[in-house]
Amino acid sequence: MYINAISHYLPSTLIQNNYYTQLKGFTDEWIFQRSGIRQRTWAADNENTHTMAIEAVASLVNGLPRDISDVDLIVGATYTPYDTVGTLAHAVQGHFNIHPAAAVTITSACSSFINAVEIVEGYFATGKSKKALVIASEHNHSYSSEDCDQSAHLWGDGAGCVLISAERCSPGDIQIIDVHTSGLGHIGKGVGGICLKPSAGGLTMPYGRDIYINACKFMAAEARDIVEKNRYMLDDINYLVPHQANSRIMDHVAKILGLDASKVISNIEDTGNTGCASTLICLSQNWQRFTKEDLIVVTVFGGGYSSGAMLLRK
Amino acid sequence: MYINAISHYLPSTLIQNNYYTQLKGFTDEWIFQRSGIRQRTWAADNENTHTMAIEAVASLVNGLPRDISDVDLIVGATYTPYDTVGTLAHAVQGHFNIHPAAAVTITSACSSFINAVEIVEGYFATGKSKKALVIASEHNHSYSSEDCDQSAHLWGDGAGCVLISAERCSPGDIQIIDVHTSGLGHIGKGVGGICLKPSAGGLTMPYGRDIYINACKFMAAEARDIVEKNRYMLDDINYLVPHQANSRIMDHVAKILGLDASKVISNIEDTGNTGCASTLICLSQNWQRFTKEDLIVVTVFGGGYSSGAMLLRK
Numbered sequence: 001m002y003i004n005a006i007s008h009y010l011p012s013t014l015i016q017n018n019y020y021t022q023l024k025g026f027t028d029e030w031i032f033q034r035s036g037i038r039q040r041t042w043a044a045d046n047e048n049t050h051t052m053a054i055e056a057v058a059s060l061v062n063g064l065p066r067d068i069s070d071v072d073l074i075v076g077a078t079y080t081p082y083d084t085v086g087t088l089a090h091a092v093q094g095h096f097n098i099h100p101a102a103a104v105t106i107t108s109a110c111s112s113f114i115n116a117v118e119i120v121e122g123y124f125a126t127g128k129s130k131k132a133l134v135i136a137s138e139h140n141h142s143y144s145s146e147d148c149d150q151s152a153h154l155w156g157d158g159a160g161c162v163l164i165s166a167e168r169c170s171p172g173d174i175q176i177i178d179v180h181t182s183g184l185g186h187i188g189k190g191v192g193g194i195c196l197k198p199s200a201g202g203l204t205m206p207y208g209r210d211i212y213i214n215a216c217k218f219m220a221a222e223a224r225d226i227v228e229k230n231r232y233m234l235d236d237i238n239y240l241v242p243h244q245a246n247s248r249i250m251d252h253v254a255k256i257l258g259l260d261a262s263k264v265i266s267n268i269e270d271t272g273n274t275g276c277a278s279t280l281i282c283l284s285q286n287w288q289r290f291t292k293e294d295l296i297v298v299t300v301f302g303g304g305y306s307s308g309a310m311l312l313r314k
Numbered sequence: 315m316y317i318n319a320i321s322h323y324l325p326s327t328l329i330q331n332n333y334y335t336q337l338k339g340f341t342d343e344w345i346f347q348r349s350g351i352r353q354r355t356w357a358a359d360n361e362n363t364h365t366m367a368i369e370a371v372a373s374l375v376n377g378l379p380r381d382i383s384d385v386d387l388i389v390g391a392t393y394t395p396y397d398t399v400g401t402l403a404h405a406v407q408g409h410f411n412i413h414p415a416a417a418v419t420i421t422s423a424c425s426s427f428i429n430a431v432e433i434v435e436g437y438f439a440t441g442k443s444k445k446a447l448v449i450a451s452e453h454n455h456s457y458s459s460e461d462c463d464q465s466a467h468l469w470g471d472g473a474g475c476v477l478i479s480a481e482r483c484s485p486g487d488i489q490i491i492d493v494h495t496s497g498l499g500h501i502g503k504g505v506g507g508i509c510l511k512p513s514a515g516g517l518t519m520p521y522g523r524d525i526y527i528n529a530c531k532f533m534a535a536e537a538r539d540i541v542e543k544n545r546y547m548l549d550d551i552n553y554l555v556p557h558q559a560n561s562r563i564m565d566h567v568a569k570i571l572g573l574d575a576s577k578v579i580s581n582i583e584d585t586g587n588t589g590c591a592s593t594l595i596c597l598s599q600n601w602q603r604f605t606k607e608d609l610i611v612v613t614v615f616g617g618g619y620s621s622g623a624m625l626l627r628k
Contacts, residue, residue, distance in 0.1 A: 050505075074497060079398040085423040085510040085517075085617035087393075090499030103497025103620060104429045106420045109399040115418045122436015142513050183388060183417025185404030191364075196399040198512030199456050203399075303399035306417060 001117075001124060001164055002173040003312070004131075007060035008160035008284035009052050010271060013042045020153045023146065031153055032269075036247020040156035040272025042141045049082040050091040052159035053137040057092055060161050068163065071098050073129035075119055076105035077112035077136040077276050079196055079303075080143050080203075092135055102129070108181065109194065109302030110243050112136060112276035114310055117164070117179045124166040135161040138275030143202040151194075151205035154246070156272030160280030174290065174312050178230050180222065181308035188214050194303030205303075215249050215301040220256040222309035223299040230311055234258055236295050239286070243300040244268040244278035253299070276302070290314045315435060315478055316487040317626070321374035322474040322598035323366050324585060327356045334467045337460065345467055346583075350561020354470035354586025356455045363396040364405040366473035367451040371406055374475050382477065385412050387443035389433055390419035391426035391450040391590050393510055393617075394457050394517075406449055416443070422495065423508065423616030424557050426450060426590035428624055431478070431493045438480040449475040452589035457516040465508075465519035468560070470586030474594030488604065488626050492544050494536065495622035502528050508617030519617075529563045529615040534570040536623035537613040544625055548572055550609050553600070557614040558582040558592035567613070590616070604628045 016039045017028040031037055043052060053076065061068055076088030083091070087105035092098070102123070108115040113136040123129035140155030164176070185191055189207040193214075196203045205211065219242055227234055234257050242250045247268055254264050265282050274281055279298045290296065296312040330353045331342040345351055357366060367390065375382055390402030397405070401419035406412070416437070422429040427450040437443035454469030478490070499505055503521040507528075510517045519525065533556055541548055548571050556564045561582055568578050579596050588595055593612045604610065610626040 079401075081395075081398065081421075081512065083505070083509055083511050084393040084395065084421050085508045086499070086505030087421050087423070087618055089422075090497060090618040090620065091505050093497045093499030094504045097500045099497070099500050101497050102429075102432070102495045103499055103618075104420050104422045104426075104433070104495070106418050107395075107398050107401050108404075108418045109401070112418075115416075118416070118442075119418070119433055119436060122433060122440055122442075125439035126436055128432075128436075181416045181418070183404060183407045183413070183415050185400070185407030185417055186411045186413050190408045191397070191400030191405050194399045195397055197397050198395065304401055304404040304417075306404065 001121060001166060001176040002168050003162050003176060004165050004169045004173050005060055005064055005163040006284045006287050007056050008281040009055035009059060010041045010158045011043045011047055013044055014039045015042050026153060035154055036268045037272050038269050041158055043139050043157040049078050049080055049088055049137045049139045053088055053092055053135045054095045056159040056161045057096060057135060068096060068098060070131050071133045072101050073120060073123050073132040074098060074101050074103040075116040075132060075134045077116040078138055079107045079109050079112060079275060080139045088135060088137055108306045109304045110276050111181060111300045111302035111306040111308045113280050114179060114300050114308030115181050117310060118181050120164055121179055130166045132164045133161060134164060136277040136280045138277045140203065140275055143196055145202045145204055148204045150208045151203060154273045156274045158271060158274040158277050158281050160277045160284050174314050177311040177313050178226055179310045180226055184305035184307060187305060190305055193305060212249060214305060215245060216252045218307040219253045219299045219301045222307050223257055223297045226309040226311045227297060232295060237263060237297050238294040239263055239265050239296045241265045241279045241282050241296060241298045245273050315438060315480060315490040316482050317476050317490060318479050318483045318487050319374050319378055319477040320598045320601050321370050322595040323369035323373060324355045324472045325357045325361055327358055328353045329356050340467060349468055350582045351586050352583050355472055357453050357471040363392050363394055363402055363451045363453045367402055367406055367449045368409050370473040370475045371410060371449060382410060382412060384445050385447045386415045387434060387437050387446040388412060388415050388417040389430040389446060389448045391430040392452055393421045393423050393426060393589060394453045402449060402451055422620045423618045424590050425495060425614045425616035425620040425622045427594050428493060428614050428622030429495050431624060432495050434478055435493055444480045446478045447475060448478060450591040450594045452591045454517060454589055457510055459516045459518055462518045464522045465517060468587045470588045472585060472588040472591050472595050474591045474598050488628050491625040491627050492540055493624045494540055498619035498621060501619060504619055507619060526563060528619060529559060530566045532621040533567045533613045533615045536621050537571055537611045540623040540625045541611060546609060551577060551611050552608040553577055553579050553610045555579045555593050555596050555610060555612045559587050
């Protein structure tokens with residue numbers, strides 16, 4: 001599989017840490033030290049999971065030499081749905097008039113983008129799809145509860161998208177060498193570690209410590225496993241793109257893997273935790289930085305729990 | 315692909331049509347003539363999308379000669395999520411301690427069960443999975459708005475599940491000859507035809523007429539296409555299992571296909587519209603009725619819009 005094009009959208013409203021100083025007494029330094037966040041991106045009142053996804057895809061389409069009419073599969077990824085019936089994937093299909101195409105929207109919490117790529121891999125394997133559009137979009141702000149002292153200040157909003165083809169389309173494509181996901185609903189606090197119950201209070205994080213421990217463990221393990229399975233060594237990694245939940249988790253994962261901090265790509269300082277869109281937005285923001293033969297590892301951990309990784313080669 | 319086992323769960327609370335006579339002045343006959351519904355199943359206060367799914371899987375496990383520890387993929391399907399972070403698939407994984415396994419929950423509205431089977435097909439094609447558990451569970455009652463005169467009286471709650479293997483496991487397995495889905499976000503009222511915006515009012519059906527017309531058209535077309543593509547004729551169909559949205563839609567689809575009403579399997583009179591779980595529950599309720607060589611077509615249409623079909627042979 002090959003990534004042909006990538007793009008993202010971040011809303012223009014920036015909420016600085018001092019918002020939470022006024023609201024909860026959390027100082028800028030207290031938040032930054034514990035999360036790496038200085039500000040977070042918030043969707044405007046007229047924006048939502050769908051509109052951000054459409055903005056990201058519009059930006060992707062504008063950068064292409066031709067249109068996206070050959071897309072035959074649309075996979076949306078979000079745990080913060082605007083509409084679970086007229087879903088993210090269907091909204092993008094409708095807006096860009098992409099047909100015939102299969103369309104489905106998925107969630108595996110913050111791992112969802114990697115799960116979406118694995119689903120694309122399956123459609124490619126059956127031959128039912130040759131070109132897929134994957135969109136990850138999160139409107140955390142619409143579900144986050146200011147009452148949750150553990151998580152309210154962490155969340156950002158944003159969207160990213162990639163065009164993936166079964167065969168190489170141009171020399172600039174980045175190859176997806178491998179993708180892997182694991183469901184981890186059976187470990188630790190599992191299904192109750194982070195919750196988003198739309199009918200009962202929105203996003204809460206009752207077990208932050210359990211998430212921290214398991215995120216470090218499984219993000220490092222997923223990265224190591226996918227590298228070694230594909231006969232590379234950890235030293236071969238040029239860039240690590242971890243799920244942007246918390247800079248301390250990212251630092252810890254890099255340390256476990258023995259990777260220098262300069263290899264870790266992060267945007268959490270400026271965007272907050274943009275959920276399953278976070279690694280996709282990071283990849284998009286750094287796309288021009290990657291040079292020929294670069295080996296890039298994306299590794300994620302999500303509430304629920306779940307984990308996954310993707311190995312890319314420029 | 316082969317269905318090895320199937321089961322379902324329907325809550326015990328039955329709401330008769332006279333509930334809506336008192337609430338809205340809709341008589342039993344008025345509701346029945348327009349929808350085919352006499353009563354609908356409602357989850358109890360201590361039940362939700364997860365608990366119903368777990369009940370269905372518990373019932374499936376109890377009927378098996380051995381446990382489900384060889385399941386390596388869990389796909390949840392729901393547009394009425396209890397939790398979008400600790401998802402339906404993860405809740406089942408945690409409860410039954412199924413690992414290692416990939417886990418993901420999807421929505422393509424009322425088509426979601428068929429989309430889930432198509433995702434399983436992809437995992438089987440990559441060789442990443444050999445045995446999958448698909449669970450469809452809907453708690454419509456938790457999101458339905460009594461204010462919506464077009465839809466409030468239609469919704470039921472329930473769950474169903476199937477165990478699917480890449481290879482035949484026993485002579486009683488039913489083969490999935492083919493599965494197909496289409497995203498239809500670009501047609502008719504599309505994304506706005508039925509809505510479930512968790513942050514903004516729940517389930518509503520502003521464009522019932524548009525849904526009616528497109529459901530008839532696409533459910534018939536999906537059924538015809540999958541039969542003809544696999545070199546059968548419509549006369550070869552022993553049973554048609556249409557999405558249980560409305561008995562008038564089902565009658566119309568059967569008429570378009572030239573099928574006798576006796577071939578149409580339905581439970582809507584007793585359960586209401588149980589969303590993406592509806593065809594799965596119908597299959598489970600009629601599993602013992604199918605005899606060797608029976609050809610069974612499942613055809614669905616969902617809000618958003620989307621459609622799909624599955625061709626089964628006993």
